[in-house]
Amino acid sequence: MTKNYTHILWDWNGTLLDDSWLCVEVLNVLLKEIDKPKISLDDYRSNFEFPVINFYNYLGFKTDEKNFKEVSHKFIALYEARWLRECRLREHAFSSLEKIKASGIHQSILSAAHYNALNLGLSHFNLTDFFHTISGTETIYAEGKIKKAKSWMLENKLDKEEIILIGDTLHDLDVANEIGINCALLSGGHCSKEKLATPNSPVFSSLNHLIDAVF
Known part of the structure; x- marks a missing residue:
């Protein structure tokens, strides 16, 4: 082409x-909080999609407006605490x-x-x-x-x-x-x-x- x-x-x-590996680690912290199974990097890459709310629904998070905003803010807080230090x-x-x-x-x-x-x-x-x-x-x-x-x-x-x-x-x-x-x-x-x-x-x-x- x-x-x-x-x-x-x-x-x-x-x-x-x-940074996909870090997204998986952060998601697994949040999944543990709601007693859902961890996701592997391979599973993540096979199922990740936009809009992200659809992917969160697939993982088992509640995705009504209130809960989606809450989990999104938790994700960003955990991600931002690490990404500049750990990502390449x-x-x-x-x-x-x-x-x-x-x-x-x-x-x-x-x-x-x-x-x-x-x-x-x-x-x-x-x-x-x-x-x-x-x-x-x-x-x-x-x-x-x-x-x-x-x-x-x-x-x-x-x-x-x-x-x-x-x-x-x-x-x-x-x-x-x-x-x-x-x-x-x-x-x-x-x-x-x-x-x-x-x-x-x-x-x-x-x-x-x-x-x-x-x-």
């Missing part, structure tokens, strides 16, 4: 940031960003993460200067990515054929489809290769293979 792309839209969690970038993430920057292609971040946490993470890992624009959301509920993508397209006025979104979930493919751009998916983040299998987007197991194939 090699094309003359001029801009990459990167997802953050699971694509550049290796995915293998080849930094070198991939460097390679793309050296080629003259613009890069931006489009994430369902809260923009404060997103900017904090990019600064922590010395990534901020790689990106032309940085777009996060205003809530902790991993919602609103499609809306953000549409706004980004209107603001940047780029040729759709020259943009590709790189992400690690089927929601990233949904976002790309909504705004009419191509998408490449990376397994081993928040979804397994099998979960991502689709005729509408190639799936890669590592960032260096993805970058070599697409660019």
Whole structure:
């Protein structure tokens, strides 16, 4: 699918940031509180989906408005207590960003993460200067990515054929489809290769293979 792309839209969690293991550990703390069985990383990657409320329902959490907000705040508190100290970038993430920057292609971040946490993470890992624009959301509920993508397209006025979104979930493919751009998916983040299998987007197991194939 090699094309003359001029801009990459990167997802953050699971694509550049290796944090799925931490999400599993945090969820297992919360599942223990409600006497539900633990979930393994493989199970997580096989079943994770957006909207996140559906995944929480699958795990056994009560997902009425009150309880979903409560468990979401608990998750964020436990996650934020650890992620900057314990998480790392995915293998080849930094070198991939460097390679793309050296080629003259613009890069931006489009994430369902809260923009404060997103900017904090990019600064922590010395990534901020790689990106032309940085777009996060205003809530902790991993919602609103499609809306953000549409706004980004209107603001940047780029040729759709020259943009590709790189992400690690089927929601990233949904976002790309909504705004009419191509998408490449990376397994081993928040979804397994099998979960991502689709005729509408190639799936890669590592960032260096993805970058070599697409660019």
